[in-house]
Amino acid sequence: MSGAEQRSEVFERAAAESLIGGYRTLPGIRDxxxxxxxxxxxxxxPFLAALAELGxxxxxxxxxxxxxxxxxxxxxYRVYDDTGGGERPWSLSHMPLLIEDADWQALSxxxxxxxxxxxxxxxxxxxxxxxxxxxxxxxxxxxxxxxFLRPLVxxxxxxGRFLRVYAADVGRGPDGRWWVLADRTQAPSGxxxxxxxxxxxxxxxxxxxxxxxxxxxxxxxxxLRTSLMKLDRTGEGRIGLLSPGPLNxxxxxxxxxxxxxxxxxxxxxxxxxxxxxxxxxTVAGLRRIDVLLRRLDADFADPLELNAGSRLGVxxxxxxxxxxxxxxxxxxxxxxxxxxxxxAFLPRIATRxxxxxxxxxxxxTWWCGQPAERAQVMEHLDExxxxxxxxxALPGLPDGGSVLGADxxxxxxxxxxxxxxxxxxDVVGQDIARLSTTPVWTGxxxxxxxxxxxxxxxxxxxxxxxxxxxxxxxxxxPDARAVSxxxxxxxxxxxxxxxxxxxxxxxxxxxxxxxxxxxxxxLPSRAADNLFWLGRYVERAEATLRLSRxxxxxxxxxxxxxxxxxxxxxxxxxxxxxxxxRDLARATPARYAVAVLTRxxxxxxxxxxxxxxxxxxxxxxxxxxxxxxxALVDLEACVDxxxxxxxxxxxxxxxADAALRIIAAFYGLASENMNRLTGWRFLELGRRTERAxxxxxxxxxxxxxxxxxxxxxALLQVADSLITYRTRYVMMEARGxxxxxxxxxxxxxxxxxxxxxxxxxxxxxxxxxDQDAPPPLWERLVARMxxxxxxxxxxxxxxxxxxxxxxxxxxxSDEIAAHYFLQGHAPEMTPSLSxxxx
Numbered sequence: 001m002s003g004a005e006q007r008s009e010v011f012e013r014a015a016a017e018s019l020i021g022g023y024r025t026l027p028g029i030r031d032x033x034x035x036x037x038x039x040x041x042x043x044x045x046p047f048l049a050a051l052a053e054l055g056x057x058x059x060x061x062x063x064x065x066x067x068x069x070x071x072x073x074x075x076x077y078r079v080y081d082d083t084g085g086g087e088r089p090w091s092l093s094h095m096p097l098l099i100e101d102a103d104w105q106a107l108s109x110x111x112x113x114x115x116x117x118x119x120x121x122x123x124x125x126x127x128x129x130x131x132x133x134x135x136x137x138x139x140x141x142x143x144x145x146x147x148f149l150r151p152l153v154x155x156x157x158x159x160g161r162f163l164r165v166y167a168a169d170v171g172r173g174p175d176g177r178w179w180v181l182a183d184r185t186q187a188p189s190g191x192x193x194x195x196x197x198x199x200x201x202x203x204x205x206x207x208x209x210x211x212x213x214x215x216x217x218x219x220x221x222x223x224l225r226t227s228l229m230k231l232d233r234t235g236e237g238r239i240g241l242l243s244p245g246p247l248n249x250x251x252x253x254x255x256x257x258x259x260x261x262x263x264x265x266x267x268x269x270x271x272x273x274x275x276x277x278x279x280x281x282t283v284a285g286l287r288r289i290d291v292l293l294r295r296l297d298a299d300f301a302d303p304l305e306l307n308a309g310s311r312l313g314v315x316x317x318x319x320x321x322x323x324x325x326x327x328x329x330x331x332x333x334x335x336x337x338x339x340x341x342x343x344a345f346l347p348r349i350a351t352r353x354x355x356x357x358x359x360x361x362x363x364x365t366w367w368c369g370q371p372a373e374r375a376q377v378m379e380h381l382d383e384x385x386x387x388x389x390x391x392x393a394l395p396g397l398p399d400g401g402s403v404l405g406a407d408x409x410x411x412x413x414x415x416x417x418x419x420x421x422x423x424x425x426d427v428v429g430q431d432i433a434r435l436s437t438t439p440v441w442t443g444x445x446x447x448x449x450x451x452x453x454x455x456x457x458x459x460x461x462x463x464x465x466x467x468x469x470x471x472x473x474x475x476x477x478p479d480a481r482a483v484s485x486x487x488x489x490x491x492x493x494x495x496x497x498x499x500x501x502x503x504x505x506x507x508x509x510x511x512x513x514x515x516x517x518x519x520x521x522x523l524p525s526r527a528a529d530n531l532f533w534l535g536r537y538v539e540r541a542e543a544t545l546r547l548s549r550x551x552x553x554x555x556x557x558x559x560x561x562x563x564x565x566x567x568x569x570x571x572x573x574x575x576x577x578x579x580x581x582r583d584l585a586r587a588t589p590a591r592y593a594v595a596v597l598t599r600x601x602x603x604x605x606x607x608x609x610x611x612x613x614x615x616x617x618x619x620x621x622x623x624x625x626x627x628x629x630x631a632l633v634d635l636e637a638c639v640d641x642x643x644x645x646x647x648x649x650x651x652x653x654x655x656a657d658a659a660l661r662i663i664a665a666f667y668g669l670a671s672e673n674m675n676r677l678t679g680w681r682f683l684e685l686g687r688r689t690e691r692a693x694x695x696x697x698x699x700x701x702x703x704x705x706x707x708x709x710x711x712x713x714a715l716l717q718v719a720d721s722l723i724t725y726r727t728r729y730v731m732m733e734a735r736g737x738x739x740x741x742x743x744x745x746x747x748x749x750x751x752x753x754x755x756x757x758x759x760x761x762x763x764x765x766x767x768x769x770d771q772d773a774p775p776p777l778w779e780r781l782v783a784r785m786x787x788x789x790x791x792x793x794x795x796x797x798x799x800x801x802x803x804x805x806x807x808x809x810x811x812x813s814d815e816i817a818a819h820y821f822l823q824g825h826a827p828e829m830t831p832s833l834s835x836x837x838x
Contacts, residue, residue, distance in 0.1 A: 019052040023439065023446050030174050030436040031448055032097060043100040043497055050208045060443065063094040066204035072630045074621075075196050078249040090193070093492040094441045096201055097451065097472045104496045107170070107178050107455070108466040110360025115166045115457050115464050117346065118185060118337050120353050122162040126153050126333060136352060137345050140369050140425045145390045147186070147335035149298060151305045155322050157331040159231050164329030165224065165293075166457045166464075167191075170360075172436040180362035181433055181452065186335035187295045190454050190471030192253030193491060195221075195260065198469065201493035213498040215468035223465040224458040225261050231327040232290045238522065239291040240266040240280065244300070244312050246619050254295050255621030263293060265622040269822055270524045273316030276323035281525045283678055283820045284767035291327045298332040306332075340428045341367045341389035363433050369425030377429035378417065381405035384429040386416065394419065394426055404432070438492070440474060450475045453494065469494040527623055528682045529821040530616040535686025537613035541635075542663050543694040544579050544606055546718045548593045549656040552649040554714065555589055565708035573701050578604030593652045597659075598643055606659070610639050625673050631666040638662055681762040685816065688762075692755035693809050695719055695742055699752075700802040703739050712738045719750045736794035743797070744789060752805070753789045756782060759812070768819070778815040781808050 020040065025031040033044050040048055051059060075090040099107075124131045125148070131137040142148055167188035169181045198217055202209045228239055241263045243254040258265035264280065272279050272286065279286040294301070300310040302317040320326045336342075343365035350358045366373040367389060377384060387402040388394045396419035397403055398412060408416065420427060437448035454471040457464045472492040551570045567589050574580045574596055581595045581602050600607040614632050617624055638659050643651055667687075674680040701707075702715035712733035716722040719742045729737055745751045760782045775783070785808050792801070 019048050020439075020446055023448070025448055026437060028174055029434060029448075029450075030172055030176055032099075032172075032436060032438040032451075033446075033448075044098055047098060047208065047212060050205075050211070056444070059094075059441070062204040063441065066092060066094060066200040069200050069203050070196065072633065073196070073626060074252070074618075074629050074633055075193075076252050077193075078247065078251065090196065091490040092197060092200055093449075093472075093474045093490040094201070094204065095439050095446070096493040096495045097438050097453070098495050098497060100497055101499050104468070107360070110178065110358070111166075111168055111170075111180075111455055111457060111466060112464045113354070113359050114168065114180065114183075115163060115459075117350055117353055117358070118166065118183065119161065119163050121342075121346075121349060122185075122331075122334060122337060125336065126155070126162070131349060136349050137342075138367075138369060141339075141341045141345065141367055141389070142336070144369075144425050145336050145339045145341070146299065146392065147333065147339065147390070149306065149333040149336075151318055152321075152331075152333040157321075158324055158327035161459055162331040162334050164227060164331075164459050165191075166459075167454050168457075170453050170455060171433055171451075174434060174436070178360060179433065180360055182340075183337055184454065185330060185337040186297060187330065188454075188456060189250045189253060189295070191221075191456050191467065192250075192256040192260070194454075194456070194467070194469060194471040194494070196256065197471075197491055197493040209495070212495065213500060213502050215496040215498050215502050217467055217469050220456065220458060220465055220467035221261060223460050227458060227460045228291050228293060228329055230461070231329075234288060234290055236288070236290075238264065238280075238287065238289050239293065240264045240271075240289050241293045242271075242296050242301075243267055244296050246615075248295075250295070251618075252621070255618075257293075258622040261293075264289070264522055264524065266292075266524060267526065268296070268311075268313045270526050271314045271317075273314060273320045273325075275325070276320055277325040278314070278317070278320050280522060281822060282522045282767075283525055283528045283682075284523075287522050289326070291329070294328050294330060294332075298335055301332055339390045340365060340387055340430065341369070341425075343430075344373070344428065364431040366429045367425070368420050368427040368429065373429075374420050374424050377427075378420070380429075381408070381413070381416075383432065385432055387428050387430060389426050389428045405429070435475075438472070438474065440490070440492075450477075451492070468496040523678045523682075525820060525822045527620050527679065529817070530619045531623075531679050531682040532686035532816065532821070534613055534616040534620075535683045535688075536690040537609055537616060538663060538666060539687045539690035539694070540604075541606055541609040541613065542660065543690075543718075544574070544577070544596060544604070544609060545656045545660050545663070546720065547574055547579075548596050548606075549653060549660070550714050550717045551589060552593045552652045552656070553717070554710070555593075555649050566710045566714060569701060569708060569711065570714070573697065578602070579606075581605070590649045590652060593649070594643065594655075597639070597652060597655050607639050610636050623679055625669065627673065628666060628669045631662055631669060635659060635662045635666070678767060681766060682820075685759055685762050688755040688759050689809055689813050691750070692752050692759075693806055695750065695752050695755070696802050696806050696809075699739060699742055699797070700799065703735060703742075703797070704799070705735070715742060721748060721750050724748060739797060740794035744792060744794065753786075756785045756789060760786060763816075766820070776815075776819070778812055778819070781812045781815065784808060785812075 020033070023034065025034050025038070033040060033048075035041055054062070070090045070092060076087040077090060078087055121131065125142060132139050132142060163185060165188055167184035167190065169184065170178050171181050172178055195217060232239060239261075241254055241258040241261075243251060243265060245251065245267050248254070255265055257263070266280055266289075270280050271289070272281060274286065278289050278292070280289045296312055299307045301313040302315060303310045303313055304315045305318040306313070317326070318332065321328060321332060343362055344367040346362065347357060350356075366377050366384075368374045368377055369389070377386070382405050384405045385402055386397060386405055386408075388397075393401060396415045398408070403412075416427075435450035435452060438451045439446040440449045451472055451474045454473070456467040456470060458467075472494050474490045474492055476489055547570065551567065551574075554564075554567060554570070571580065571589060571592055574592070579596045579602060580592060581599050595602070595605070597606050599605045600611075602608065610632075614636055617629060617632055621629065638655070641655075643655065670680070670683060674683070698715055698718050702711040702718075712735060713722075715738060716725050716733065721741050725733070725738065725741055728741075741748055742750060743752045746753050746757060748754055760779075763778055763782060785805060788801075788805065
């Protein structure tokens, strides 16, 4: 080592020690950052020195920026609990896990060997069955698993592989060796969250990550996408990511991966089997899909041949797989390998396949379906973890899950003994995994916490590719033996440090011969449905805000009392929309206005509308720009923000103004950032339909003959047309000119005529229109409305005219839904506003 290198190391060590003062490792547990002598490990020192140079205040600022990025991006994890579950913001441990290159290469080699072994096992169990016939694997350890799918026996996957994606949960023991704790072969989750962790951590520490030669993770996703695209036999590049839907705990990841990889995010109801091939329902009709990246448990994939109670799968999917009509990654039935029971037999199988033990050991496991193993488990009960052999809850074990033998009471031990005698094959005993620790930043100092690392592998033509990093989960408890995001633990980025500079990797194609395309591909019917209703929900929220602002403005400016005819009419309109609470007895109009803006238990009030809009947008996250999503998140935060205990008209007006500004930003993003393709047109159709309906109701309420004084002014305000009117007419509001402006003026973006004209333009270019057939009903409805508007004059409006126009708009909405969406008509949630697509 040169003198300069020695001086650099001395400086780094001194800086690192200034940051980690007081850091104490746990006795008998390996720590990733500190060695057994209490000194920082060499590959950690440059990183710690860089953090120390930044200082505590700057670290807090940067880590707060990472948290803000995750919050603004809407990264969440759905938690299942006694309250029915909900979205929990993603919890990032700001300190990454650092792994040096030589250590990583050894871990990767062991995992690649393990993936190859598991592929051999799957090929045999769903094929010739030699492992069971020759006694290497008991039949009960296979057939006892609910993931062994008998209808898939004998079916060869397209491309010859059962596993396209494999993940392993690994931990490090006190001796420094990596151990496999569990195999993930069903539908491994976490790769998308690992990607978000990387984006957040590199935003917080861009200079630090660049200087440390951190390996990029994009190469893994590139290899995965390339591998799956080679299974596409039609050459159309149509690959789907099959998700259970937005209520799944990792749905955010499904949408993220679909958008990042360029895949089509689909659910079971989006798909149908015709003949022996799989198709996706789109607004242009059925389109074939050749490859599915599966994030749905196999048992739920097909209610015809697998779980008859499933409402998430695709009837006939197994037959399509059987006939080679679709490729699944991973293949149906691969979840069998996740059973802990199989861990007891993998060492013997590895010796048979490779002629030697596995490079990477897994936690020692005893399957209690054999007498000798049952006896050994009971004899060493205090030293073992008792778990289900097949991953399902077991009666007789506390909470039905894994439990430390030492924690069992005398009564629990008797129950376990009975369980082992009756159903020993359902139980395994495993050595206790003592996880190593990694540092966690608490805001003031570093603290060691146990961690578990999930590493991802993708099968390619050249073998297995390992993601250089992974999904690190960190326990909140200092002595945890398992880690769970469901229980509130955190995750961290994983930095694999190369010995030399790392080249950048991108998912953009490098070939100069890529075919030019101006279409964004297939639009599923469900996505169109939710875009349409997103437009309607946001527009209804804007209308509700404008009504509320007119109400509080009227009260503040003119001192109108609750008995004023105009205020009464405003309150009546809000009540007719379902936005007015009914449990406020003799409340002031200001209090009613605040309730409209804040009450979450009122179906048509602002919080419910915003929640419905966000729900619709969440189902199409793969098609939604991050900026537009942040606008919806900001709108929800604005609506949920605390308001004064005794709110005034000014408080309500301020809340309405802030929310309207966010909605204006949302529409601006949709107008400027969305390509003028089919998805944008459905968003526009929903928006224009709802705006036309709202404007008709405003005009009917405030523009009728004999309306209270100030009604026409209120109509111009709620229709956002006051400035235009004042510019045109140097006079007080008159019924004819006002109604002409808000109903008939083709240049006013708020008029009914403008909305109908825009809808007509969109409907003419939607897919699925047969140019040789007579015009469909929706085109005839629009033409009829255009003719009616063209034939009307400002002094000819009667209540029946408004009713007829609104009825045609409702019928138009139903016709669009019946032709393009999956769902039919549903009972209305509030007048003119219902949605079953979200």
